Amino acid sequence: VMAMAAALRGPSGRFRWRTQATAGGVRGSARGAAAAQLGMKVAVVDYVEPSPRGTRWGLGGTCVNVGCIPKKLIHQAALLGGMIRDAPHYGWDVAQPVLHDWRKMAEAVQNYVKSLNWGHRVQLQDRKVKYFNIKASFVNEHTICGVTKGGKETLLSAEHIVIATGGRPRYPTHIEGALEYGITSDDIFWLKESPGKTLVVGASYVALECAGFLTGLGLDTTVMMRSIPLRGFDQQMSSLVTEYMASQGTRFLKHCTPSRVQKLPDGQLQVTWEDLTSGRENMGTFSTVLWAIGRIPETRSLNLENAGINTSPNSQKILVDAQEATSVPHIYAIGDVAEGRPELTPTAIMAGKLLARRLCGQSLDVMDYSNVPTTVFTPLEYGCVGLSEEEAMARHGEEHVEVYHAYYKPLEFTVAERDASQCYIKMVCLRKPPQLVLGLHFLGPNAGEVTQGFALGIKCGASYEQVMRTVGIHPTCAEEVAKLRISKRSGLDPTVTGCG
Numbered sequence: 411v412m413a414m415a416a417a418l419r420g421p422s423g424r425f426r427w428r429t430q431a432t433a434g435g436v437r438g439s440a441r442g443a444a445a446a447q448l449g450m451k452v453a454v455v456d457y458v459e460p461s462p463r464g465t466r467w468g469l470g471g472t473c474v475n476v477g478c479i480p481k482k483l484i485h486q487a488a489l490l491g492g493m494i495r496d497a498p499h500y501g502w503d504v505a506q507p508v509l510h511d512w513r514k515m516a517e518a519v520q521n522y523v524k525s526l527n528w529g530h531r532v533q534l535q536d537r538k539v540k541y542f543n544i545k546a547s548f549v550n551e552h553t554i555c556g557v558t559k560g561g562k563e564t565l566l567s568a569e570h571i572v573i574a575t576g577g578r579p580r581y582p583t584h585i586e587g588a589l590e591y592g593i594t595s596d597d598i599f600w601l602k603e604s605p606g607k608t609l610v611v612g613a614s615y616v617a618l619e620c621a622g623f624l625t626g627l628g629l630d631t632t633v634m635m636r637s638i639p640l641r642g643f644d645q646q647m648s649s650l651v652t653e654y655m656a657s658q659g660t661r662f663l664k665h666c667t668p669s670r671v672q673k674l675p676d677g678q679l680q681v682t683w684e685d686l687t688s689g690r691e692n693m694g695t696f697s698t699v700l701w702a703i704g705r706i707p708e709t710r711s712l713n714l715e716n717a718g719i720n721t722s723p724n725s726q727k728i729l730v731d732a733q734e735a736t737s738v739p740h741i742y743a744i745g746d747v748a749e750g751r752p753e754l755t756p757t758a759i760m761a762g763k764l765l766a767r768r769l770c771g772q773s774l775d776v777m778d779y780s781n782v783p784t785t786v787f788t789p790l791e792y793g794c795v796g797l798s799e800e801e802a803m804a805r806h807g808e809e810h811v812e813v814y815h816a817y818y819k820p821l822e823f824t825v826a827e828r829d830a831s832q833c834y835i836k837m838v839c840l841r842k843p844p845q846l847v848l849g850l851h852f853l854g855p856n857a858g859e860v861t862q863g864f865a866l867g868i869k870c871g872a873s874y875e876q877v878m879r880t881v882g883i884h885p886t887c888a889e890e891v892a893k894l895r896i897s898k899r900s901g902l903d904p905t906v907t908g909c910g
Contacts, residue, residue: 443533443534443537443539447537448766448767448770448772449770450766450769450770452538452539452540453539453540453541453542453566453568454534454539454540454541454542455542455544455546455554455556455566456469456471456541456542456543457543457544457545457546457556458475459545459578459711461578461579461593461594461596461597462581462589463593463596463597465596465597465600467523467527467600468523468524468527468528469527469530469531469541469543470523470526470527470530471576472576472577472746472755473755474523474526474527474530475523475527475599476595476596476597476599476600477595477755478755479522479523479526480519480520480523480599481595481599481619481620481623481787482787483519483522484515484519484599484623484627485619485622485623485626485787487510487515487623487626487627488622488623488624488625488626488627488789489626489789491508491510491626491627491628492626492789494508495508495826496825496826496828499825499826499827500825500826509628510627510628512601512603512604512605512627513602513603513604515627516599516600516601516602519599520599520600523599542556542564542566543558543559544556544557544558544564545557545558545711546566546712547711547712547713547716548712548713548714548716548717548719549565549713549716550716550717551716551717551718551738551740551741552567552568552569552571552740553565553566553567554566554567554571569740570740570741570742570769571717571740571741571742572734572741572742572743572744572762572765573712573719573728573736573741573742573743573744573747574743574744574745574747574758574762575707575708575709575712575747576707576708576745576746576747577705577706577707577708577746577747577753578596578705578706578708579594579595579596579616579701579702579703579704579705579706580701580703580704580705580706581594581701582611582668582701582703585668585669585670585671586669586670586671586672587670587671587672587673587679588668588671588699588701590671590673591671591672591673591679591699592611592671592699592700592701593605593698593699593700593701594700594701594702595616595620595700595702598620598700604627604629605624605629605697605698605700606629606630606696606697606698607629607630607631607695607696607697607698608621608624608629608630608631608632608696608697608698608699608700609632609634609679609681609694609696609698609699609700610624610631610632610633610634610700610702611633611634611668611699611700611701611702611703612633612634612635612701612702612703612704613633613635613636613637613638613639613640613641614640614641614702614703614704615640615643615786615788616702617633617700617702617703618633618639618640618651618652618655618786618788619786619787619788620700620702621633621655621660622655622658622660622787622788622789623789625655625658625659625660625789626658626789631659631660631661632660632661632662632663632694632696633652633655633660633661633662633663634663634666634667634668634683635662635663635664635665635666636665636666636667636686637665639651639652640786640792643786643792643794643798644794644798644799644800644836644849644851645798645799645800646799646836647792647794647798647834647836647851647853648792650790650792650832650834650853651786651788651790651792651832651853653831653832654788654789654790654831654832654853655788655789655790657829657831657832658789663683663685664687665685665686665687666683666684666685666686666692667683667684667686668681668682668683668699669682669683669684669691670682671699674695678695678696678697679695679696679697679698679699680693680694680695681693681694681695681696681699705746705753706726707725707726707727707728707746707747708747709721709726709727709728709747710726714728717738717741718737718738719736719737719738719741719743720736720737721749722749725749727746727747727748727749727750728743728747728748728749729749730742730743730748730749730750730751732776733765733768733776734748734761734765734776734777742765744758744761744762744765745757745758745761745762746758751779752779752782752784754782754784756782757777757779757782760777761777764776764777781795781796781865781868781869782795783795783861783862783865784861785857785858785861787858790832790833790853790854790855791853791854791855791856791857791858792851792852792853792857793851793852793853793857793858793860793861793862794849794850794851794852794861795849795850795861795864795865795868796838796847796848796849796850796868797838797848797849798838798849798851799811799813799836799838799849799851801849802838802848802849806840806848809841810840810841810842811838811839811840811841811848812838812839812840812841812845812874812897812898812899813836813837813838813839813897813898813899814836814837814839814874814894814895814896814897814898815834815835815836815837815894815896815898815904816834816835816836816890816893816894816895816896816904816905816906816907817830817831817833817834817904817905817906817907818830818833818834818835818854818887818890818906818907818908819833819906819907819908820833820854820855820887820908821885821908822855830908832853833853833854833887833908834853834854834904835850835851835852835853835854835890835891835894836850836851836894836898837849837850837851837874837877837891837894838850838851839873839874843875844873844874844875844876845873845874845875846871846872846873846874847867847868847872847873847874847877849868850864850865850868850891852864852887852891854887855887856887859888860887860888860891863888864877864888864891867880877891877892877894878892878894880892887908890907890908893907
């Protein structure tokens with residue numbers, strides 16, 4: 411748990427919180443610092459429960475330690491491997507094959523993460539935020555009890571408390587051997603040695619990102635999917651993502667579910683699974699099994715009932731209103747732990763900053779969760795903002811939606827003769843002029859950078875007509891967005907555009 415609050419020493423060595431309290435990683439740190447800058451007396455409570463495999467980390471939460479930061483760095487390591495293979499086409503004399511050293515990469519990534527841990531500690535200290543490395547739970551609606559690793563208890567009370575504990579990876583505990591022998595994203599980034607031949611179970615963005623960089627680093631990687639990839643994302647784009655991954659060497663076991671994991675005498679893991687299409691049972695041997703089947707909110711150990719905080723009976727996430735307030739008006743929940751919120755670090759950070767300003771009386775602004783951009787860092791990156799094609803048609807009706815799309819070929823792919831079959835863009839619009847843009851979907855290099863730029867325009871209510879009047883920067887992949895002329899309704903095949 412992480413808590414952000416006033417920390418004034420009271421009787422019996424306890425702390426009384428005069429202003430505010432929160433829960434959750436870099437998000438909690440950012441919110442604590444933001445509140446402190448606004449003149450509030452703040453404390454942050456943070457504690458990392460080790461994963462079932464014993465992995466633990468420092469201050470900064472999921473994003474910094476076992477999420478966005480190490481993921482993007484290892485994704486970059488995998489992309490560099492592809493660039494090195496391209497290099498001879500551009501005249502560089504690079505000996506092939508190029509080998510990758512997992513240990514060296516892991517040490518560099520982990521050292522950078524540790525530097526961020528230290529940076530958060532220094533930032534909290536500089537801004538007079540009191541930091542407690544204790545595991546907290548509610549005593550009542552104004553008080554939490556924190557316990558150190560050694561068992562020492564500390565009571566803290568506050569006028570306002572903010573929970574931002576996030577979530578942890580889900581284990582399929584009904585599967586024999588899953589907990590004993592599998593790992594999750596809580597562990598993969600802290601491995602000292604290469605995971606070797608890996609089975610990734612799941613089809614979430616975490617599953618596909620991890621499988622993508624493992625393949626890119628030269629490891630034999632298989633993804634086992636029960637149903638569809640990237641549930642909640644545009645399904646045409648999701649299919650193109652997996653098609654590209656398959657073309658780059660990632661194996662896919664579709665419509666399969668594991669039933670047992672056994673450890674063999676040589677240390678390898680024998681996985682048994684069922685093919686849901688044929689009903690047959692199959693087996694395979696792997697060095698590592700990575701579970702990426704979703705996340706569960708960190709609410710079970712908070713004793714929320716002691717404070718009267720309501721949660722969703724299905725998701726166990728905390729129910730909140732537009733002000734981020736829980737069922738107890740002075741207790742708030744931010745980020746992944748809150749029901750109905752995007753599981754994205756930037757939205758949680760912004761929501762926390764806006765909440766701090768409201769509590770200080772400096773603003774009445776609330777977080778707007780519409781048109782939040784994001785990117786899936788698979789080998790061919792997928793960036794999107796706004797509605798998927800399916801969502802747009804469900805919300806507005808198929809007859810009121812126009813979709814412009816095109817395949818394109820990045821200039822960077824031409825000399826190296828890379829396959830660009832899955833490089834694709836589509837813009838989902840209202841059909842009625844001026845055709846308001848409902849969603850943009852981009853599959854290709856640097857998708858995050860491209861999507862971030864267009865997200866501002868879409869947030870401001872851009873129309874298809876306005877995008878078509880935008881001059882593209884040549885020669886870039888991003889300029890292809892401003893060249894989308896083919897409508898799906900026309901029945902024509904999307905043309906291949908681009909400088910290739």
